[in-house]
Amino acid sequence: MALPKSHNYDPKHVFDIMVIGSGIAGMAASLFSVNRKLSTVQAGSVGGTLFASGLFDLMAIHPVEEKRVWADPWEAIAALRKQGSLHPYARISDDAIQSAFEEIASFLSSAGMAYRFEKNRNLPVITSMGTIKHTYCVPESMWHGVEAYNEKAPCLIIDFNGLREFSGRQISSTLREEWPGLRAVRISFPDTEGLNEVHPVHLAQALELSAVRESLAARIQPEIREARYAGFPAVLGIKKTAAICAHLEKLLGIPVFEIPMMPASVPGFRLKEIFDSVLPPKGLLRLIDKRVESVARLDNGNFILNIGGPDQEQFIQARGVILATGRFMGKGLLSDRKGIYEPLFHLPLHQPESRISWHHERFLDPSGHPINSAGVEVDDSFRAVDGTGKTIYDNLFIAGSILAHQDWMRMKCGSGLAIATAYAAVNAFINNFMNKSDRITA
Amino acid sequence: MQTQVLIIGGGATGTALSRDLALRGVKSILVEKGDLNAGASGGNHGLLHSGGRYVSNDREAARECKLEGDIIKKLMPQCVENTGGLFVAVQGDDEAYIADFPSYCAPCGVPCERITPREARQLEPTLSDKVIAAYIVEDASIDPFKLSLLNMSQAISLGSRLMRRTKAIGFDIHNKKINRVRVRSKDTGEEFYIQADQVVNCAGAWANQVCGLAGIEIDILYSKGTLLVTNDRINHRIINRLRRPSDADILVPGGTVSIIGTTSIRVDSLDDIHPTIEETDLIVREGAAMVPALERTRYVRAYCGVRPLFRTSGSGHEADARAVSRGIAILDHSHEGVENLTTVTGGKLTTFRLMAERTAGMVCGKIGVSEPCRTRTEPLPAAEECQWTEPGLSPKKWMRSHTTDDIMICECEMVTKTAMDETIASLKNNNEKPSLVDLCMRTRLGRGACQGAFCGTRALAYLYECGEEKTRHGLADIGNFFQERWKGIRSILWGDQLIQAELTESIHCGLFDEELYTPSEGEAD
Numbered sequence: 001m002a003l004p005k006s007h008n009y010d011p012k013h014v015f016d017i018m019v020i021g022s023g024i025a026g027m028a029a030s031l032f033s034v035n036r037k038l039s040t041v042q043a044g045s046v047g048g049t050l051f052a053s054g055l056f057d058l059m060a061i062h063p064v065e066e067k068r069v070w071a072d073p074w075e076a077i078a079a080l081r082k083q084g085s086l087h088p089y090a091r092i093s094d095d096a097i098q099s100a101f102e103e104i105a106s107f108l109s110s111a112g113m114a115y116r117f118e119k120n121r122n123l124p125v126i127t128s129m130g131t132i133k134h135t136y137c138v139p140e141s142m143w144h145g146v147e148a149y150n151e152k153a154p155c156l157i158i159d160f161n162g163l164r165e166f167s168g169r170q171i172s173s174t175l176r177e178e179w180p181g182l183r184a185v186r187i188s189f190p191d192t193e194g195l196n197e198v199h200p201v202h203l204a205q206a207l208e209l210s211a212v213r214e215s216l217a218a219r220i221q222p223e224i225r226e227a228r229y230a231g232f233p234a235v236l237g238i239k240k241t242a243a244i245c246a247h248l249e250k251l252l253g254i255p256v257f258e259i260p261m262m263p264a265s266v267p268g269f270r271l272k273e274i275f276d277s278v279l280p281p282k283g284l285l286r287l288i289d290k291r292v293e294s295v296a297r298l299d300n301g302n303f304i305l306n307i308g309g310p311d312q313e314q315f316i317q318a319r320g321v322i323l324a325t326g327r328f329m330g331k332g333l334l335s336d337r338k339g340i341y342e343p344l345f346h347l348p349l350h351q352p353e354s355r356i357s358w359h360h361e362r363f364l365d366p367s368g369h370p371i372n373s374a375g376v377e378v379d380d381s382f383r384a385v386d387g388t389g390k391t392i393y394d395n396l397f398i399a400g401s402i403l404a405h406q407d408w409m410r411m412k413c414g415s416g417l418a419i420a421t422a423y424a425a426v427n428a429f430i431n432n433f434m435n436k437s438d439r440i441t442a
Numbered sequence: 443m444q445t446q447v448l449i450i451g452g453g454a455t456g457t458a459l460s461r462d463l464a465l466r467g468v469k470s471i472l473v474e475k476g477d478l479n480a481g482a483s484g485g486n487h488g489l490l491h492s493g494g495r496y497v498s499n500d501r502e503a504a505r506e507c508k509l510e511g512d513i514i515k516k517l518m519p520q521c522v523e524n525t526g527g528l529f530v531a532v533q534g535d536d537e538a539y540i541a542d543f544p545s546y547c548a549p550c551g552v553p554c555e556r557i558t559p560r561e562a563r564q565l566e567p568t569l570s571d572k573v574i575a576a577y578i579v580e581d582a583s584i585d586p587f588k589l590s591l592l593n594m595s596q597a598i599s600l601g602s603r604l605m606r607r608t609k610a611i612g613f614d615i616h617n618k619k620i621n622r623v624r625v626r627s628k629d630t631g632e633e634f635y636i637q638a639d640q641v642v643n644c645a646g647a648w649a650n651q652v653c654g655l656a657g658i659e660i661d662i663l664y665s666k667g668t669l670l671v672t673n674d675r676i677n678h679r680i681i682n683r684l685r686r687p688s689d690a691d692i693l694v695p696g697g698t699v700s701i702i703g704t705t706s707i708r709v710d711s712l713d714d715i716h717p718t719i720e721e722t723d724l725i726v727r728e729g730a731a732m733v734p735a736l737e738r739t740r741y742v743r744a745y746c747g748v749r750p751l752f753r754t755s756g757s758g759h760e761a762d763a764r765a766v767s768r769g770i771a772i773l774d775h776s777h778e779g780v781e782n783l784t785t786v787t788g789g790k791l792t793t794f795r796l797m798a799e800r801t802a803g804m805v806c807g808k809i810g811v812s813e814p815c816r817t818r819t820e821p822l823p824a825a826e827e828c829q830w831t832e833p834g835l836s837p838k839k840w841m842r843s844h845t846t847d848d849i850m851i852c853e854c855e856m857v858t859k860t861a862m863d864e865t866i867a868s869l870k871n872n873n874e875k876p877s878l879v880d881l882c883m884r885t886r887l888g889r890g891a892c893q894g895a896f897c898g899t900r901a902l903a904y905l906y907e908c909g910e911e912k913t914r915h916g917l918a919d920i921g922n923f924f925q926e927r928w929k930g931i932r933s934i935l936w937g938d939q940l941i942q943a944e945l946t947e948s949i950h951c952g953l954f955d956e957e958l959y960t961p962s963e964g965e966a967d
Contacts (some may be wrong), residue, residue, distance in 0.1 A: 051945075053953050067958050129899075129954040130917065164849065165896070167903035174914045185908070196849045254443075262899055263949060328941045335705045335936045337723060359935060361496070363928035363947075364921055364957040371940075409952035 014317045015041045017429060018305055020292050021324030021332065022048030025356050025400025025418035027275045029322045031107055032426040033188040034282045041316055043287040043307055049275065053260045054117065054234065054267025058136035064407060065367035069338060072120045073136055088406035092382050092424045097416065100423035101137060111274040114140035114242060117298035124149050128166050128233065128261035130174025134412060139267055140240050145257035148229035154181040156227035158220055159191040162198040165262040166233040185223045190215040204233040204266045207244055217251035224252060234258040234266050238273060295344055301395055320429045325402055325420065332402040342376055345396060347384045350377050350404035367411040375404035379429035382421060395433050397425035445471040447727060447805055448623055450652050453483030454791055456644035458797050462624055464600035466806060466813035471636055473625055475609035477883060479590050481646045483791065485816035487669060487694045487701050488586055489680060490514060490522060493793045494529055494554060497546035498686060500708065504550035507792045507918035508598040514795065518963035521589045525695060530562055532731050533572040535685050540575045543684060554579050554954050555713040568676050568733045581680035583696040586791055587883065595825040604872060613655045615655020618781050638651040638803050643785040651945025656780045660773060661753040662787060666712065666746055668717040669703030670725055670934060673740040674893065675773040683732055690728035696767045696952065700892035702729040702736055704860060709748065716874045717744035722933040742891060743930040752788035770797050773803060782808065851904060852897035854890020861885045862901065866910060876910055878902060894927045896945035921960040924950065
């Protein structure tokens with residue numbers, strides 16, 4: 001790689017870590033870095049976590065083609081390892097995965113978004129499609145939904161006129177056989193009468209006001225009857241969700257819960273708000289909505305990253321990079337008719353031989369499309385390797401869905417993969433790199 | 443159940459035959475095993491040929507195209523976008539063919555006018571700078587879905603019936619006549635009989651299966667053609683390659699998109715026909731020789747149809763499907779021992795009306811009806827519920843009449859609640875349970891850039907809210923809907939389309955786990 005021609009960066013300022021990507025993996029990597037006192041800079045588009053549902057999956061389905069659902073995610077992971085899978089989980093210990101989850105959950109909890117999980121159990125969560133999703137770690141605001149489902153308790157699902165992607169009747173009709181006590185009611189959200197379309201984020205903002213909650217509760221109250229729980233689309237506030245849930249529970253007299261729905265979702269928005277507002281005070285330099293355009297490497301091994309477009313070039317020097325740019329949606333991978341590419345470091349990729357075998361003939365084929373397992377291959381320190389298994393750069397670490405040999409969509413391991421590999425990558429940076437070479441700092 | 447004429451097959455020909463007969467006062471029942479235009483009638487360019495394509499090798503087809511094209515433009519203008527067309531040659535194309543083209547056109551009555559390459563590029567700026575010759579012709583684009591729906595709609599208004607998802611599975615033949623036809627409902631599995639004086643086989647590529655019910659075999663050659671739809675319309679007129687018919691040499695604009703195709707691949711079986719990745723690559727490469735933008739543009743969909751080509755004796759080398767005539771074949775099976783069975787096959791979309799006219803003439807002769815054909819002179823009426831298939835019409839109508847009570851269900855193609863309601867009502871009028879796949883065919887739901895990820899979800903929520911869906915069947919319904927969409931995108935998933943497909947999969951598998959709820963292979967619908 002050639003050095004950039006322009007030198008308008010400050011060559012004296014060397015960050016420890018540059019995190020590229022702002023999805024769950026990028027955010028987790030930034031958190032773990034700043035928690036370990038590494039000087040950290042992060043770049044990535046602004047909407048990285050907006051497509052997150054708020055649920056943190058760990059591992060639920062394996063083997064995917066058998067649609068086998070595991071009650072205990074650790075047993076599923078153990079089965080993967082036992083079968084010699086190249087899944088990234090095979091390179092991380094259960095303890096490390098567990099610690100990673102705890103560190104994230106504790107951070108989010110201290111930032112006002114509490115999470116609940118049971119150590120050795122996946123949790124059943126009803127979705128707006130009327131399916132039961134098996135996940136590991138749920139926002140507190142969704143917890144009563146897990147209880148209500150387990151008890152099959154009489155439950156009212158409330159939805160709102162104009163909220164196009166959410167139908168309480170769809171959920172109750174789809175689940176009727178296994179949960180007859182589910183009942184739906186559609187009402188107008190306060191002050192939206194006459195509107196065709198209402199948007200989740202607007203409803204969530206409105207619910208931050210106690211007067212709106214009181215008005216909403218008054219509309220729901222006559223519909224409660226036998227119901228012992230009240231389920232809502234996931235719109236119960238943005239910054240004060242816990243207080244909003246508590247207030248609604250007091251007003252309605254029964255526990256309330258949120259049901260995860262289509263992106264861009266309010267829980268994804270909450271995550272973004274927390275990462276945006278809480279990480280910078282912890283020492284993270286966030287280059288918001290900046291893309292890394294190109295990368296060069298100095299003789300001493302440090303990376304020089306060109307941030308932003310040609311109009312406002314900015315150069316950052318870092319001792320190590322964590323690449324968490326995601327797959328195609330995140331533009332961590334690009335594709336054309338002839339193949340798949342990693343555009344920043346031009347990393348070699350594990351991928352099907354040709355486009356002919358990228359996808360199955362059935363979209364919902366449970367075995368998962370071969371292209372889903374394409375990606376960057378790594379060593380045990382999560383450093384990219386080439387086709388022969390040789391580490392490409394000793395200071396380039398890979399985290400999240402860009403990794404090869406996993407199908408997070410079918411295995412239900414997306415957030416777990418993001419969090420655990422970010423954790424492993426940051427620790428590997430510290431153990432394998434920081435401690436073994438002279439630290440060049442400002 | 444009893445009728446004068448039982449029509450088997452709901453493509454362009456079957457629906458036009460139903461209309462033609464109805465206008466002569468003859469009642470019919472049309473049974474269709476799948477959906478209207480599910481075969482070649484839906485799987486084509488939507489091109490109303492000037493005839494120019496056939497002047498060198500099939501003069502009769504060329505003449506028929508010219509005459510029928512004029513009739514359709516005049517009597518069915520609501521289905522036609524009169525774009526005009528060009529034939530263009532690029533460097534390396536056969537110079538003799540270029541020079542001889544007018545002399546091929548003249549005896550067929552197909553008008554053509556030579557223009558310079560510079561003039562051609564002024565008309566169509568996306569043309570390659572390697573264009574060396576160009577002619578203007580009278581091509582137009584046509585909406586085959588709207589065409590069949592409108593034909594059927596008029597027939598129904600005159601007392602004929604349509605039974606979709608109903609398959610003919612047996613003939614009771616006595617004294618050289620089909621007394622009754624056994625049919626099976628695909629939804630309920632129920633079997634019943636329809637008595638008819640005459641039976642007409644309009645099953646297109648499936649004509650042989652229907653004839654087989656009477657123990658008759660006809661010599662049909664199957665030619666599969668694949669086409670690609672671009673995200674944006676990149677040409678104003680139809681652009682044909684000025685050479686003997688070959689792969690990917692016609693680019694047809696329609697509404698907000700352009701369609702490039704086709705391939706012509708002989709297939710032996712009609713099962714499991716879908717666009718392949720090899721065909722897609724071939725089309726992109728070949729098409730780019732005429733219009734280089736085709737190499738860079740985003741494609742939203744690929745689809746294919748199987749042309750039924752009727753093989754008369756001595757119709758050319760059998761390995762080359764393009765050498766077989768696109769002419770019309772109407773077969774009276776009397777001399778094979780079944781007096782009231784007629785098969786109509788061959789032909790092409792442009793000549794669909796003529797095929798129906800000739801068939802109706804023969805059938806009417808057999809039942810002693812002497813009413814003349816009226817489809818040659820009477821305009822095709824418009825019917826409200828068919829109009830949502832036209833690309834760009836939904837947005838136009840929405841912009842015009844957007845009021846506070848209309849909700850947008852599909853934002854890519856701007857399909858509104860009103861469009862959904864009208865479509866649901868028309869399906870229910872015909873005693874059919876609306877599915878997402880039906881709504882997708884009859885509106886433009888799910889055909890836009892989002893591939894149905896969002897609008898499919900909204901439409902399903904809407905079906906539950908308005909009480910059309912009441913059980914857990916919705917999960918199977920949306921699975922079928924995605925599978926229908928998937929057939930059309932699987933071969934074009936690179937670049938932006940791959941990103942969109944990953945988004946769809948991340949929502950519907952990654953979040954909603956829908957793959958765990960769809961029937962496994964073999965159990966599927």
